Amino acid sequence: MNILALTFSDCVDDMRRRYDKSRFYAVPLYREVFKNGSTRFAALPEFAKVPALVEALVRDVRLPACRIAAQQEEDGVIKFATRLADGHHVESVVIPARGRTTLCVSSQVGCRMGCVFCATGGMGFVRDLHAEEIVWQVYAARFMLKQPVxxxxxxxxxxxxDNIEAVLQAVRVISDQHGLDIACSHITLSTAGHVEGLRKLGAANLPTLRLAVSLHAADDAIRTRLMPLNRRYPLARLKEALRAFPLGKKGVLFVEVVLLAGVNDSQEDADLMIEYLRDLPVRINLIAYNPGGADGFVAPSDKQVRQFRDWLVAAGLFARIRPSRGQGVRAACGQLAAAPRA
Ligand code: SF4
Structure with a gap:
């Protein structure tokens, strides 16, 4: 039983199908794994009279063969590398801030989007993560690193x-109230503008899940230079998809903009962005570039970043500057890559 890939309801079904046992036994099993981070079922009082079931569970219930291969910390930010069963690595980052603890998770080994300012983009695509490998990152942060994610x-x-089926299943597991219980309203999916994926996500019936779109530029030529995906899904198609996307009750779309000096930080760039976003319910997060991707990019000055924000705000848009944390351990936006650095 691949337990980290299962919602509670999947677990109940598995319990019935495999062992002909009821929900009564699925409750302690799920609780022990997802609330206590343990697979020591024999000690649970609910299983005292069913030793054969305990034996079967000990044999069948499997966590993914992942382990934390490296871990670095700076200013409370913890970056950890997970070694997957096939020897590949992915990185995750724990970011404590303002009374909450955020975990930034990976969904693929590498990435086929090739954004030029991103270290992961420079790796190319290796493979999709399975749902349980995504869930494992939360499990590891909670129970191995003891972080209150x-x-x-x-x-x-x-x-x-680009890995929508596994990501959606992982979201269902992570948000399950019987288990890890991180509400969908506290989960943000960030996309580079994958229009086909947006259509599938919109149909997934997760109305409180939050969506962030990396825009970076509202000019097709600049955006294509930064994000090759823009060739396949240019700005006009992306906007159509965003307009059609069911944003749920809150109705807010987060827009991420990485600012690069002399590339996308001028007043003309801001004006185009204002025009593009004017009729969408957006909150814009501005992030100064973190060195990590292709050579030749530099971050704008703090003054220029503030100026860019002020142009957007003066036009009536909600925009704020997001400080980057964890740069010293290459844990900031765009800096994650596959090799674990101890
Ligand atoms: S920024 Fe995101 S979508 Fe673009 S290459 Fe990096 S990981 Fe992929």
Whole structure:
């Protein structure tokens, strides 16, 4: 039983199908794994009279063969590398801030989107993560690193909408109240603008899940230079998809903009962005570039970043500057890559 890939309801079904046992036994099994981070079922009082079931569970219930291969910390930010069963690595970052603890998870080994300012993009695509490998990152942060993760962002390695089925199952497991219980309203999927994935996500019936889109530029030529995906899904198609996306009750779309000096930080760039976003319910997060991707990019000055924000705000948009943390351990946005650095 691949337990980290299962919602509670899947677990109840498995319990019945495999062992002909009721929900009564699925409750302690699920609780022990997801609330206590343990697979020591024999000690649970609910199983005292069913030793044969305990024996079967000990034999069948499997966590993914992942382990934390490296871990670095700076200013409370913890970056850890997970070694997957096949020897590949992905990175995750724990970010404590303002009374909440956010975990940034990876959804793929590498990424096929190739954004030029991103270290993961430079790796190319290796493979999709399975649902349980995504869930494992939360499990590891909670039970191995003992971090009280209560907020999740899919902003690590990979484009989550390029691995939509596994990501959706992982979200269902992570948000399950019987288990890890991180509400969908505390989970953000971040996409580079994968229009086909947006359509599938919109149909997934997870209305409180939060969506972030990396825009970076509202000019097709600049955006294509930064994000090759823009060739396949240019700005006009992306906007159509965003307009059609069911944003749920809150109705807020987060827009991420990495600012690169002399590339996308001028007043003309801001004006185009204002025009593009004007009729969408957006909150814009501005992030100064973190060195990590292709050579030749530099971050704008703090003054220029503030100026860019002020242009957006003056036009009536909600925009704020997001400080980057964890740069010293290469844990900031765009800096995650596959090799564990001890
Ligand atoms: S920024 Fe995101 S989508 Fe773009 S290459 Fe990096 S991981 Fe992939």
């Amino acid at each position: 209560d907020n999740l962002v899919f902003m690590g390695m990979g484009e989550p909408l």
